[in-house]
Amino acid sequence: MSATLLSGKPLAAVIQLRARDEAMKLENEGARPVLAVVVATDDESTHWYVRSIERAADRAGIGCRIVDLGPGATEHVLASVLKDLSADPSVNGIILQTPLPAGVGTDALVSHIAPEKDIDGANPLSLGRLAVGQPAFAPATARAVVEILDHYDIPVAGRNVVVIGRSAVVGKPLSLLLLERDAAITVCHSKSGPLERYTETADVVVVAAGRTGLLTGAHVSSRSIVIDVGTNVLADGSLVGDVDEASVLGVAAALTPVPGGVGTVTTALLLLHTAEAAREQSRSLIPGPVG
Amino acid sequence: MSATLLSGKPLAAVIQLRARDEAMKLENEGARPVLAVVVATDDESTHWYVRSIERAADRAGIGCRIVDLGPGATEHVLASVLKDLSADPSVNGIILQTPLPAGVGTDALVSHIAPEKDIDGANPLSLGRLAVGQPAFAPATARAVVEILDHYDIPVAGRNVVVIGRSAVVGKPLSLLLLERDAAITVCHSKSGPLERYTETADVVVVAAGRTGLLTGAHVSSRSIVIDVGTNVLADGSLVGDVDEASVLGVAAALTPVPGGVGTVTTALLLLHTAEAAREQSRSLIPGPVG
Numbered sequence: 396m397s398a399t400l401l402s403g404k405p406l407a408a409v410i411q412l413r414a415r416d417e418a419m420k421l422e423n424e425g426a427r428p429v430l431a432v433v434v435a436t437d438d439e440s441t442h443w444y445v446r447s448i449e450r451a452a453d454r455a456g457i458g459c460r461i462v463d464l465g466p467g468a469t470e471h472v473l474a475s476v477l478k479d480l481s482a483d484p485s486v487n488g489i490i491l492q493t494p495l496p497a498g499v500g501t502d503a504l505v506s507h508i509a510p511e512k513d514i515d516g517a518n519p520l521s522l523g524r525l526a527v528g529q530p531a532f533a534p535a536t537a538r539a540v541v542e543i544l545d546h547y548d549i550p551v552a553g554r555n556v557v558v559i560g561r562s563a564v565v566g567k568p569l570s571l572l573l574l575e576r577d578a579a580i581t582v583c584h585s586k587s588g589p590l591e592r593y594t595e596t597a598d599v600v601v602v603a604a605g606r607t608g609l610l611t612g613a614h615v616s617s618r619s620i621v622i623d624v625g626t627n628v629l630a631d632g633s634l635v636g637d638v639d640e641a642s643v644l645g646v647a648a649a650l651t652p653v654p655g656g657v658g659t660v661t662t663a664l665l666l667l668h669t670a671e672a673a674r675e676q677s678r679s680l681i682p683g684p685v686g
Numbered sequence: 687m688s689a690t691l692l693s694g695k696p697l698a699a700v701i702q703l704r705a706r707d708e709a710m711k712l713e714n715e716g717a718r719p720v721l722a723v724v725v726a727t728d729d730e731s732t733h734w735y736v737r738s739i740e741r742a743a744d745r746a747g748i749g750c751r752i753v754d755l756g757p758g759a760t761e762h763v764l765a766s767v768l769k770d771l772s773a774d775p776s777v778n779g780i781i782l783q784t785p786l787p788a789g790v791g792t793d794a795l796v797s798h799i800a801p802e803k804d805i806d807g808a809n810p811l812s813l814g815r816l817a818v819g820q821p822a823f824a825p826a827t828a829r830a831v832v833e834i835l836d837h838y839d840i841p842v843a844g845r846n847v848v849v850i851g852r853s854a855v856v857g858k859p860l861s862l863l864l865l866e867r868d869a870a871i872t873v874c875h876s877k878s879g880p881l882e883r884y885t886e887t888a889d890v891v892v893v894a895a896g897r898t899g900l901l902t903g904a905h906v907s908s909r910s911i912v913i914d915v916g917t918n919v920l921a922d923g924s925l926v927g928d929v930d931e932a933s934v935l936g937v938a939a940a941l942t943p944v945p946g947g948v949g950t951v952t953t954a955l956l957l958l959h960t961a962e963a964a965r966e967q968s969r970s971l972i973p974g975p976v977g
Contacts, residue, residue: 502820523814527854529793553879555872561865563818570861570873574852579878581846582861587870588844 397617399649403539403659406546410663411455417670418456421677428673429458430488430514430665431480435468435495440628445492448662455666460486470499474507481509487676488514488669511675514668516568525571532668537569539660540601540622541576543651549599549620552577557593559583559610559637560603565624569601590614602637612642619647624657688908690940694830694950697837701954702746708961709747712968719964720749721779721805721956722771726759726787731919736783739953746957751777761790765798772800778967779805779960802966805959807859816862823959828860830951831892831913832867834942840890840911843868848884850874850901850928851894856915860892881905893928903933910938915948 418428430452432445445461452459462476473495480486489512491505505517513521516534524531544551556578560566570580581593585604594600594614602610603624615621625637636653643650651657709719721743723736736752743750753767764786771777780803782796796808804812807825815822835842847869851857861871872884876895885891885905893901894915906912916928927944934941942948 502818519814519818519820520811521814522817523810523812526813526817526858527793527810529810552877555878555883567817567862567865571858574858574873574875577875577877579872579874579884581870581872582865583870584865584868586843586868587846592846593870 398621398644398647400644401543401547401620401622401649401651401656403543403651403656406542407659407663409546410542410660410667411451414457414663414666414670415455417667417674421670421673422456424677426673426677427456427458428487428670429460429485430490430669431460431462431486432490432492433462433464433473433476433480434492435464435466435473435499436492437466438494441492441494448490448665451662452666452669455670457666457669466496468496468499470504473499473504477504477507481507481512484676486512487673488512488665490515490665491517512672514665514672517564519563522563522568522571525568528575532672533568533572534564535661535664535668536565536603536624536657537572538664539657540565540569540624541572542660542664543622543657544599544620547649549649551599553579554598555579555581555596556599556601557581557583557597558601558603559590559594560601560605560624562603565603569603594619604637606637607635608639609637610643611639612644612646615643615647617646617648619649621647621650622657623651623653625653626658689912689935689938691935692834692838692911692913692940692942692947694834694942694947697833698950698954700837701833701951701958702742705748705954705957705961706746708958708965712961712964713747715968717964717968718747718749719778719961720751720776721781721960722751722753722777723781723783724753724755724764724767724771725783726755726757726764726790727783727785728757729785732783732785739781739956742953743957743960746961748957748960757787759787759790761795764790764795768795768798772798772803775967777803778964779803779956781806781956782808803963805956805963808855810854813854813859813862816859819866823963824859824863825855826952826955826959827856827894827915827948828863829955830948831856831860831915832863833951833955834913834948835890835911838940840940842890844870845889846870846872846887847890847892848872848874848888849892849894850881850885851892851896851915853894856894860894885910895928897928898926899930900928901934902930903935903937906934906938908937908939910940912938912941913948914942914944916944917949 449459516532521531561584599620601622607627623636623638740750807823812822852875864871890911892913898918914927914929925945
C-alpha cells in the first residue's frame with residue numbers, strides 16, 4: 396500500500412462548523428435556517444440517509460423539515476408541495492429525495508424548486524446558471540469533490556482532470572466547476588472506450604459512474620490522485636465506491652475512501668448551502684434605499 | 687497539402703432546404719415562421735451579418751423582423767423588447783445580437799428570451815435543459831459542429847474529441863452535444879497548459895477560442911479531423927479562423943475552412959431552428975382532447 400488516504404472527515408467537520416456558525420448568526424437575527432427534505436418512498440436506506448441529514452442539521456443548528464408523502468404520492472402532489480415550499484418564506488433550502496414513486500419523473504418536478512432554494516443544484520436552471528457563471532448552487536456532491544481537492548492542496552489549474560461519469564448530478568456540474576478552476580477536463584463514460592486511454596496520463600481521476608470495482612490499479616499511475624464518488628450498497632448492506640480500493644491503493648498517489656470520503660463532505664455541504672441560501676434570502680428581505 | 691477540406695456549403699444548402707420545406711408547410715397552414723433579431727449597435731460588421739441572416743431567411747420563406755434599437759438602447763428597453771417578443775404569438779424565434787451597448791450585460795437579458803423561442807440557445811435555462819436531456823435548442827454554432835461531423839460520416843462515439851474553448855456559446859454546449867453522442871470529450875482553454883498534450887492524440891479537434899493561428903500543424907497528427915469555429919475579422923476586413931490553415935493542411939486528415947465552414951452551417955441552422963420552433967408552437971396551439 397503506497398497511496399495516501401484522503402479522508403473527508405476533517406473537512407466535513409470544518410464545513411459543518413462553518414454552517415453552524417452562519418446558522419447561529421442567522422438565528423440571532425431571528426432567521427434560523429430551515430431545510431425541507433421531500434421524501435416519497437418506503438425504501439429503508441433512503442429513510443436512513445434522510446435521518447442522517449436531519450441529525451447533522453440538528454447539530455448545525457439548522458431546522459430540518461421532513462415532508463414524507465409516502466410511496467403513493469402522485470406527480471401532481473409532489474409538484475404542489477415543491478411549489479408551496481418554494482413560496483414559503485420560512486423554508487430556505489429544498490431537497491427532493493430520490494427514489495420517487497414508479498412512473499414519477501424527477502425532471503419536471505425539480506423545475507418547481509426555486510433556484511435560490513435549490514441547495515442541491517437539481518433544477519436545470521441551476522446547472523445552466525453554473526455553466527454561464529451566474530450565481531447558483533452546484534449539486535453538493537460535485538462541490539464536495541472540489542472542496543476535497545482544495546482541502547488537500549491538490550492543484551487542478553493547468554492539470555488534466557478525468558471525470559468518469561456524465562450524469563447531471565455529478566459528472567456535468569463537476570466538469571463546470573473544474574473548468575472554472577482552469578483545469579483541462581476530460582469526461583469519459585460507459586460508451587467512451589477503454590478508460591486507461593484517459594486515466595493513465597491524468598493528474599486527477601474522479602470516478603462517478605455507480606459501478607463497483609470500475610477503476611483498478613491497472614488504470615492509474617503512481618502520480619494519480621483518485622477521488623471516488625461512488626456509493627454502492629452491497630447485498631450485505633455495506634457501502635463501497637466505484638474504485639477497487641485494494642489495487643488502486645497499491646499504485647496511486649492518493650485516494651478518497653468510501654465511506655468517509657466524498658459522501659461525508661456532501662452532507663456537510665447541504666447544510667452549508669442551506670445556511671448560505673438563508674443568508675442570501677435574509678439580505679433580499681432587507682428593504683433597499685428608496686429609488 | 688494532404689488534408690481534405692470539409693466545406694460547410696453543401697450541408698448548409700441541405701439544411702436551408704429543410705428549413706424552407708418546413709416553412710412552406712407552416713405557411714400553408716397559415717403559420718409562416720418568423721424570426722426576430724434584436725440589434726443595439728452601430729457596428730458595421732454586425733449589421734452586415736444581420737442582413738445576411740435576413741436574406742437567408744427570405745430565401746427559406748421565413749419572415750425576419752429586425753428590431754434595431756440603436757447603440758443607445760438601455761438594458762431596461764432591451765429587456766422589455768425581449769419580453770414582448772417572447773409573449774408575441776406572431777414571433778417564433780428570437781436572437782439577441784451582440785455586441786450590446788457599453789455597460790449592458792447579456793447575462794440578465796437572455797433570461798427574458800422564452801426557452802421555446804430561444805433558437806440560438808442563449809438563455810441559461812436552455813443550456814441547463816440540454817445538460818439534463820430535456821428538449822432545448824443548442825446554440826446554432828455548437829449544433830453546426832455536430833451536423834458537419836454527421837454530414838461527413840465522422841464517428842465520435844467511443845472517440846476522443848478535444849474542444850479548445852470553454853465558452854457558454856460554443857465550448858460548453860458542444861461538449862454536452864458530443865457527450866450525448868457518446869464521445870469522450872476533453873475541454874481545454876487558454877489556462878489549461880500546452881495544447882499538444884491533448885490535441886496530438888485526439889481523434890477530432892474543435893477550435894473555438896477566438897484566437898488567430900492558435901492551432902498549428904505542430905499540434906495535430908495525420909489522423910486529426912480539425913473543425914475550426916473561429917471567426918476573426920482581420921484589419922483588412924478578411925475573415926479567418928483559429929487555425930493556421932497552411933500548416934494544419936499539411937499535417938491533418940481533414941479541416942473545415944473559414945469562411946465556408948462552420949459559420950455557413952450556423953446561419954442555416956438558425957433558420958431550421960426557427961422553423962422547428964414554429965412547428966412546436968403551432969402544435970401547442972391545437973386544442974387537445976377535452977380531459
